[in-house]
Amino acid sequence: MFFHWLEKNPFFFAAGISIVISFAGLLEIVPNFAEAARPLVDLKPRTVLQLAGKNVYKKDNCISCHSQMIRPFKSETDRYGAYSLSGEYVYDRPFLWGSKRTGPDLHRVGNYRTTDWHENHMWDPPAIVPGSIMPAYKHQFTNLADIETAYAEAVTVKNAFNTPYGPEFKGTRAAWEAHKPKVLEEAKRIADDMKNKDIKEAVARGEVPEVVALIAYLNSLK
Amino acid sequence: MQANAALEYDYSLAKKFTFLTILFGFLGMLVGTIIAAQMAFPELNYLLGEYGTFSRLRPIHTNTVVFGFTVSAIFATWFYVGQRVLKVSMAESRFLMVIGNIQFWLYFIGALLATISLLFGISSSKEYAQYEWPFDIVVVIVWVLWGFNIMGLIGIRREKALYISVWYYLACFLGISMLYLFNNMAIPTYFATEGLGNIFHSVSMYSGTNDALVQWWYGHNAVAFGFTVPIVAMIYYFLPKESGQAIYSYKLSLLSFWGLMFVYLWAGSHHLLWSTVPDWMQTMGSAFSIVLILPSWGSAINMLLTMKGEWNQVTENPLIKFMVLASTFYMLSTIEGPIQAIKSVNAIAHFTDWIPGHVHDGVLGWVVFMVMASIFHMAPRMFKREIYSRKLMEVQFWLQTTAVVLYFTSMWIAGITQGMMWRAVDEYGNLMYSFIDTVTVLHPYYTIRALSGVMYLTGFLMFAYNIYKTMTAGRELSEEPQFRTPMA
Numbered sequence: 001m002f003f004h005w006l007e008k009n010p011f012f013f014a015a016g017i018s019i020v021i022s023f024a025g026l027l028e029i030v031p032n033f034a035e036a037a038r039p040l041v042d043l044k045p046r047t048v049l050q051l052a053g054k055n056v057y058k059k060d061n062c063i064s065c066h067s068q069m070i071r072p073f074k075s076e077t078d079r080y081g082a083y084s085l086s087g088e089y090v091y092d093r094p095f096l097w098g099s100k101r102t103g104p105d106l107h108r109v110g111n112y113r114t115t116d117w118h119e120n121h122m123w124d125p126p127a128i129v130p131g132s133i134m135p136a137y138k139h140q141f142t143n144l145a146d147i148e149t150a151y152a153e154a155v156t157v158k159n160a161f162n163t164p165y166g167p168e169f170k171g172t173r174a175a176w177e178a179h180k181p182k183v184l185e186e187a188k189r190i191a192d193d194m195k196n197k198d199i200k201e202a203v204a205r206g207e208v209p210e211v212v213a214l215i216a217y218l219n220s221l222k
Numbered sequence: 223m224q225a226n227a228a229l230e231y232d233y234s235l236a237k238k239f240t241f242l243t244i245l246f247g248f249l250g251m252l253v254g255t256i257i258a259a260q261m262a263f264p265e266l267n268y269l270l271g272e273y274g275t276f277s278r279l280r281p282i283h284t285n286t287v288v289f290g291f292t293v294s295a296i297f298a299t300w301f302y303v304g305q306r307v308l309k310v311s312m313a314e315s316r317f318l319m320v321i322g323n324i325q326f327w328l329y330f331i332g333a334l335l336a337t338i339s340l341l342f343g344i345s346s347s348k349e350y351a352q353y354e355w356p357f358d359i360v361v362v363i364v365w366v367l368w369g370f371n372i373m374g375l376i377g378i379r380r381e382k383a384l385y386i387s388v389w390y391y392l393a394c395f396l397g398i399s400m401l402y403l404f405n406n407m408a409i410p411t412y413f414a415t416e417g418l419g420n421i422f423h424s425v426s427m428y429s430g431t432n433d434a435l436v437q438w439w440y441g442h443n444a445v446a447f448g449f450t451v452p453i454v455a456m457i458y459y460f461l462p463k464e465s466g467q468a469i470y471s472y473k474l475s476l477l478s479f480w481g482l483m484f485v486y487l488w489a490g491s492h493h494l495l496w497s498t499v500p501d502w503m504q505t506m507g508s509a510f511s512i513v514l515i516l517p518s519w520g521s522a523i524n525m526l527l528t529m530k531g532e533w534n535q536v537t538e539n540p541l542i543k544f545m546v547l548a549s550t551f552y553m554l555s556t557i558e559g560p561i562q563a564i565k566s567v568n569a570i571a572h573f574t575d576w577i578p579g580h581v582h583d584g585v586l587g588w589v590v591f592m593v594m595a596s597i598f599h600m601a602p603r604m605f606k607r608e609i610y611s612r613k614l615m616e617v618q619f620w621l622q623t624t625a626v627v628l629y630f631t632s633m634w635i636a637g638i639t640q641g642m643m644w645r646a647v648d649e650y651g652n653l654m655y656s657f658i659d660t661v662t663v664l665h666p667y668y669t670i671r672a673l674s675g676v677m678y679l680t681g682f683l684m685f686a687y688n689i690y691k692t693m694t695a696g697r698e699l700s701e702e703p704q705f706r707t708p709m710a
Contacts, residue, residue, distance in 0.1 A: 003476055007384045010376045010392075017393050017483055021400065024487030024510075028503055029435050035500075037432060055423070059343035061277040061352075067573055071496040075645035078653050086498035089430030094348050097434055097497065101573040102261070104657045126264075131662040135260075135267035135275045143272070149419030152411035156425055160409055171415030 040087035045154070045163050046220055048179065049186045049208070052150035053217025056210045057096065060137060065102035068221070081108035091163055103134055110222040115193040118215045123196075137211070141199060145213035147183050151176050187212050190219075231305045232313040233604040235322045239298035240597055240604070242330060244686050246290030247590070251682055253283040255675035262668035273341050281340050281352045287585070288350060288448060289361070290333050295593040296394060296452040297329070297368065302600050303387055303459045304372070308379035318374045325367035332360035344422045348437050350444055351405050354422045358406045365402070369395050386475050390455030393483060397447030405440035431498050435491065442490035449589050451482070453548075454521050456596045461525055461545050464599055465535055466705035470527035474520050481517030485510055492563035495572065504565070511563035518556035525549040540615045541707055544595035547623065551587025555580065570645070575664070576637025583630040586622070586678060594685050599707050601689055607696030609709035614688050622681035628674035636667035 006013050046054065057063075070076050072083040084107055089095055113121075120127065123141065125134040155171045157163040168179065184203070190212050191203040202209050260266045260276045267275050301322065305312055312319055336357040339345075345352040353361065372395055376384070384392075408424035428436050462469055469475060491499055491507030526549055529535065535542045558580050562571045571577065598615070602608055609615070643663065646654040697710060 004383070007389075008382045010373075010384060013384065013389070014392055014396060017389075017396050018400075020480065020483045021393075021397055021487055023484065024490075025400075025404075025439060028488060028491065028506060029439055032435060032500060032503065033432055037429065058345055058347035060275070061281055061343070061345060061347060063347050063349070064277040064280045069497050071569070071572075073496075073569065073645065075647070075653060079644075079657070084498055086431045089434075089498070091429060093429045093433065094346060094426040095430050095433040095437070096347065097494075099349060099493065099573070100577065102661070129658050131658050133261060133264040133661060135264060135277075137275070139272035146420055146423075149411060149423045152415045152418035153423065153425055155418070156409055156411045156414040159414065160425075161429070171418065173416055173418065176418055 037090060038087055039090040040085065043087065043090060045091040045157070045165060046217070047186060048147060048150045048154055048183045049190075049213055049216045050220045051153055051217075052145040052147045052183075052208065053213035053215065054096075055150060055153075056140065056145055056214040057217060060140070062106075063096055063098045065098075065100060065134070067098035067101050067105045068107040069097040070105055070107050076105070080105045081111055091157070093157060106218065106221055108222055110219045113218070115190055115215050115219065116195070118218055119194045119196065119211070122211055122214070140210040140214060141196060143210045145208045145210045147180070147208055147213070148176060150213075151179060151183075184208070186216065190216050229305075229309065229311050230313065231311050232319070233302060235312065235319075235326060236298050236301040236600065237604055238326050239294050239301060240600065240689075242294040243291060243298050243593065243597065244689065246286055246294055246333070247593075247682060248686060250283060250286035250291050251675070251679045253279055253286060255672065255679050257283055258668070258675040259672040262665060262672045278341065278343060281345060282337055284350055285340060285352060286337060288444070289336070292448055292452075292589060292593070293329075295596070296391075296448075297325075299452075299456050299459075299596050299600070300368075300372070300391055302604070303455070304375050304391070307381065307385040307387055307459065308375055309381040310375060310379050312375070315374065315378060318371055321367055321370050321374070325364055325371065328360065328367070329364045332357065332364060336360070339422070346406075346408065346424065346426070348405070348426070350441050351402075351437070353406075355406070355408055355410055355424045356422065358402075361402065365395070365399060369399070385459070386469070386479070387455040387459040389479055390451050390458065393479075394447050394452040394455065397443065397451065401440045401443050401447065405436055434494055434497065435499060435503070438493040439487070439490040442493055443487055446482075446486040449585060450486075450518075453589050453592050456592050457525055457545060457549065460596050460599050461528055461542075464539070464541050464545070464705060464707060465529060465532060467528050467532055470524050470530065474524045478517045478520030478524065481520065482514075485514050485517060489514055489563065492568070495563070495565055495568040508563050508565055511560045515557060515560050519553060522549045522553045522556070539706055540612060540619060540709075541595055541598055543619060544591050544598070547619075548588050548591040548595065551583055551591065551626070555584035555588060558583065570641035571637060574637035574641045575633045575667070576641070579630045579633025579637060582633070583626060586629060587626045590682075591622070597689060601692050602696070602699060602707055603702055605693050605696070606699050606702075607692055608699060609707060610688050610691035610696045612709040614684055615709070618681045618684040618688070621684070622678050625674040625677035625681065628670055628677070632667040632670040632674070636664045636671075639663060639667075
């Protein structure tokens with residue numbers, strides 16, 4: 001019998017397993033790749049400051065409790081805004097849809113929350129939303145965001161995946177030093193809307209606290 | 223060596239990985255209990271400053287139980303079962319022993335460093351694949367070394383036909399290799415530029431919807447090939463060995479094995495129902511999830527029928543009780559999953575606590591119970607001593623069983639409550655509850671869940687203590703027990 005023979009021939013057995021388990025990936029995942037990689041018209045990749053904020057979002061693993069995926073139900077569009085489209089995520093590496101909503105969805109949080117709101121909320125969530133079980137993220141007010149890494153990320157995705165960043169994005173230190181003032185300028189616009197004196201001073205010194213980058217990212221979620 | 227002479231098996235690697243299983247099991251469950259308590263009592267987020275928040279600790283919990291506890295248990299049982307079903311001792315090959323020891327130390331050090339990296343927030347933020355690229359490379363090397371060991375031992379085997387457990391270990395090796403490699407494809411930004419920024423940072427090769435598809439093809443099947451396949455390998459070996467009963471049906475084993483291999487991979491997209499993944503893939507994910515009941519229940523039924531005519535053993539031998547309960551939870555979990563994968567049910571269940579509830583009746587009831595039963599069976603044979611205390615084992619069994627029931631019932635209620643409240647509308651069609659209402663209402667269930675965590679962790683400590691005492695103070699055995707594990 002075929003199976004008795006197979007069980008005495010480990011090479012063919014292993015080959016058999018490999019073939020059988022590969023089917024699904026080939027038929028289900030691969031065909032979608034080209035299609036799902038098309039951006040919405042006018043979709044822009046995130047700025048370096050926003051990317052740095054996304055990396056703060058990853059570092060503190062906000063994905064543990066927040067989704068970025070509005071499903072096509074009236075109860076969700078009423079609560080969070082228009083349902084999510086595939087073309088909106090094309091520049092997201094990795095995707096940050098999440099799988100659990102211990103807190104609300106954030107895919108369009110930039111439409112209905114402000115810099116000021118986030119500043120107070122990240123400092124002490126239950127003070128803004130009574131009953132909230134979200135921890136305070138005070139360390140984001142003192143830790144500095146890694147804007148250089150964010151710049152390296154922008155250059156990498158531009159070179160590897162043709163993400164439309166401008167010609168000035170090059171992987172050299174000189175190019176980064178030339179771009180840095182733009183990042184600080186954007187950070188200053190965020191800090192102008194904040195109250196915390198230490199944050200304002202840090203940004204004036206040319207530093208970007210994590211919370212500033214994070215707010216830039218959250219504001220870009222629309 | 224004469225064909226019928228008894229082999230002297232070498233258990234040194236099985237012992238080492240058994241210690242790691244217990245160590246990582248304790249750490250993973252401890253962190254799990256802490257984060258469960260944080261959801262009920264948020265003040266507990268501030269014990270360790272920035273390193274103690276729920277969000278930082280959660281990946282440590284998941285990765286320590288997956289890549290620490292479960293993978294150690296897979297290695298531990300392989301280095302025990304592999305030799306015995308292939309009728310060849312590890313001691314016969316110096317090469318395999320050396321490879322095995324390198325695998326052990328690399329794995330131990332790698333797992334510790336990777337855990338620390340997560341504590342510092344060095345994370346790719348892809349669920350169950352958070353390790354950044356340097357740690358991914360360590361994982362791959364460890365896995366390949368294990369592959370060498372499997373293939374090597376098969377290469378020098380005396381028993382020509384591969385026993386069912388070996389099929390599953392092989393599948394575990396091949397499946398995880400494929401999934402882990404493809405999902406973790408990333409470009410380190412430091413090397414893609416002139417050394418700009420953080421050396422650990424990388425960007426995923428896939429973006430948006432594509433990334434989601436690959437991630438959940440991985441995430442779902444890491445469960446398949448980490449939490450199902452190798453655990454089935456364990457029960458196919460340890461249940462017949464412990465009970466003295468032959469496997470009920472060879473044909474059912476065949477059907478379940480090849481069925482599981484083919485069907486499982488398709489079901490990953492049920493994690494992405496109602497998302498921006500194309501509709502046909504969502505439907506495929508749903509449909510194949512339902513089909514998946516067949517091979518899953520096939521194995522479980524095969525196990526339960528193996529006990530046919532010998533059910534008295536459940537009352538006489540606590541180890542049989544552990545294994546029968548494990549198969550039963552496997553059945554519960556593999557009917558619950560397909561129910562959640564039905565699109566209309568998923569609309570309520572997704573994003574709620576019903577999902578962690580489902581995961582935990584599977585892992586706490588099936589995986590951990592089966593792993594503990596395996597170690598209880600192996601210990602007297604590895605250490606040549608009787609199990610230290612049967613009474614402790616009984617107490618542990620009931621404590622942990624109660625804990626699992628409390629866990630999933632509280633999370634079922636919490637999940638369905640929250641899912642229904644999110645969509646509830648008043649007579650004018652306006653949403654009835656603000657989001658925070660749907661959080662505060664869960665407090666009692668979160669408290670019950672935290673309590674169940676404390677109970678389960680206590681049971682696990684009893685298990686660890688029992689094994690420790692077995693090693694050091696159990697009555698010595700003059701010869702290896704044949705079937706039923708001796709216990710005081």
